[in-house]
Amino acid sequence: MFFKIQRLVLLFLFIDVSSNLLWPQLFCRRLENVNLVKHYMAEKINSSSLVKRGPYKFWVNYSPFYNLFHLASVWKKYPGEVFISRSFVNTSYSEVALAHEVGHWESNNILWNKSEFDADRFASHIFGPEKTLEMLIYLNKNYGENKKGNQRIERMKLILSDQPH
Numbered sequence: 001m002f003f004k005i006q007r008l009v010l011l012f013l014f015i016d017v018s019s020n021l022l023w024p025q026l027f028c029r030r031l032e033n034v035n036l037v038k039h040y041m042a043e044k045i046n047s048s049s050l051v052k053r054g055p056y057k058f059w060v061n062y063s064p065f066y067n068l069f070h071l072a073s074v075w076k077k078y079p080g081e082v083f084i085s086r087s088f089v090n091t092s093y094s095e096v097a098l099a100h101e102v103g104h105w106e107s108n109n110i111l112w113n114k115s116e117f118d119a120d121r122f123a124s125h126i127f128g129p130e131k132t133l134e135m136l137i138y139l140n141k142n143y144g145e146n147k148k149g150n151q152r153i154e155r156m157k158l159i160l161s162d163q164p165h
């Protein structure tokens with residue numbers, strides 16, 4: 001019996017991990033079916049004049065594997081699709097994270113570190129630098145502090161101080 005359960009768990013883990021590689025939408029639901037308020041925020045992103053390649057499709061990812069390692073993401077393989085974890089979507093900053101991910105598609109340099117700054121700036125154009133800064137501080141506090149995170153915070157503080165008062 002024990003071994004059967006163990007095998008089932010392993011099988012599930014295998015399906016979960018491989019679906020994240022081959023078919024990430026398998027464990028996802030569309031944002032409009034999960035959180036209507038966030039869906040309207042996402043529509044606000046889609047209707048922004050800054051968005052040239054949309055409209056984007058937003059998925060909430062229920063995969064345990066995804067939720068362990070990601071908050072939100074985009075993959076080159078799925079142009080125009082944005083994924084966000086089930087655990088993060090209902091927080092007050094998830095719409096900024098969605099805008100950040102859309103910023104990756106719009107600035108079209110998903111693989112470079114510099115693109116994190118571009119994506120943050122894009123999010124700040126849609127939801128404002130204050131809110132974007134709040135999200136970065138929140139991420140740093142709740143999901144581990146790292147050098148890159150701090151640099152992103154410093155960059156956003158610069159953008160905020162450049163704003164007309």
Ligand SMILES: [Zn+2]
Nearest residue numbers: 100104116119
């Ligand atoms: Zn990013």
